[in-house]
Amino acid sequence: MSTLEALQAALAGEHACIYGYGLVGAHVSDSAADLARDGYQTHRARREELARQIRLRHGEPVAALPAYVVPIEVDDDPSARRLAGLLEQRLAVLYADLIDVTSVPAVRELALTTLIETSVLAARWTGDTFALPGIDEPPEP
Amino acid sequence: MSRRSLLIAGAMVPLAGCDLLESADGQEPTPSPAPPHPDDVIRARAVEAERALTALYVAAAAAHPDLEADLELFADRHLRHIAAIESTVPPLPPGSPTPTPAAQAPATESASPVPPDVAADPEAVVRQLRDAEAAAVEERTTDCLAARDQRLATVMASIAACEAAHDRLLRSAR
Numbered sequence: 001m002s003t004l005e006a007l008q009a010a011l012a013g014e015h016a017c018i019y020g021y022g023l024v025g026a027h028v029s030d031s032a033a034d035l036a037r038d039g040y041q042t043h044r045a046r047r048e049e050l051a052r053q054i055r056l057r058h059g060e061p062v063a064a065l066p067a068y069v070v071p072i073e074v075d076d077d078p079s080a081r082r083l084a085g086l087l088e089q090r091l092a093v094l095y096a097d098l099i100d101v102t103s104v105p106a107v108r109e110l111a112l113t114t115l116i117e118t119s120v121l122a123a124r125w126t127g128d129t130f131a132l133p134g135i136d137e138p139p140e141p
Numbered sequence: 142m143s144r145r146s147l148l149i150a151g152a153m154v155p156l157a158g159c160d161l162l163e164s165a166d167g168q169e170p171t172p173s174p175a176p177p178h179p180d181d182v183i184r185a186r187a188v189e190a191e192r193a194l195t196a197l198y199v200a201a202a203a204a205h206p207d208l209e210a211d212l213e214l215f216a217d218r219h220l221r222h223i224a225a226i227e228s229t230v231p232p233l234p235p236g237s238p239t240p241t242p243a244a245q246a247p248a249t250e251s252a253s254p255v256p257p258d259v260a261a262d263p264e265a266v267v268r269q270l271r272d273a274e275a276a277a278v279e280e281r282t283t284d285c286l287a288a289r290d291q292r293l294a295t296v297m298a299s300i301a302a303c304e305a306a307h308d309r310l311l312r313s314a315r
Contacts, residue, residue: 119302
């Protein structure tokens with residue numbers, strides 16, 4: 001996998017995550033509304049940054065799909081929290097992959113910062129953490 | 142004489158001077174050992190830091206049994222970090238001598254560690270643990286950016302991410 005391919009994979013993950021956060025925001029209780037809104041904004045900003053990095057490398061940023069299959073049926077606050085936590089844990093894997101393949105220092109730094117951010121968000125949603133976020137694969141729900 | 146060869150000639154002078162000084166000391170000029178690979182230095186430092194964090198959690202858990210269950214999970218994750226760092230040591234080429242892995246070198250030196258001091262007040266302990274985690278995030282971030290080997294960079298990034306999550310999780314721990 002090249003840096004460009006790993007950036008595209010991360011962007012595709014962010015598209016899916018933004019879609020998922022739409023569901024999360026619609027179902028979490030008021031106490032988590034700020035977290036859902038912050039997460040949504042964070043992922044949107046990251047989507048723009050990844051698209052910029054891809055264009056710098058003469059790539060065409062992958063587009064979002066019209067809809068996604070959601071791995072957890074979301075119909076209340078606990079299921080919405082579980083989905084948000086799982087989205088962050090799965091994103092962490094994509095950013096760890098990006099560090100694995102890139103030899104570009106700026107991309108490594110971007111992926112590092114994002115891996116840290118996404119793991120903190122996962123901890124806030126789940127109240128727990130993996131020992132090695134992005135390397136430990138999240139279990140199937 | 143070209144500019145380049147001038148620079149090389151200039152660079153030779155201090156080296157020759159060093160040799161002269163050592164001889165004047167009555168010592169044989171010894172060939173300096175090959176410097177350790179920069180990634181080995183990173184591994185050794187990070188393993189030492191993860192050992193210290195593990196010891197801090199063990200001491201905190203012993204002093205505060207009411208918090209023990211959680212803290213032991215944190216300590217276990219730091220132990221897994223050590224294993225992950227050691228898993229990045231590249232295999233030796235066949236037929237090469239077996240040097241002491243750099244990552245293991247500090248272990249023998251700190252074989253009889255003094256248990257770290259932990260605060261008596263539970264809130265102060267949590268603050269102490271959070272400060273240690275935050276410092277570790279900074280160190281592993283630096284290590285990630287400096288690592289030559291990409292897998293080592295990934296492991297350092299993942300450890301930093303876990304430690305940042307630890308810091309956040311401890312915020313709500315009492």
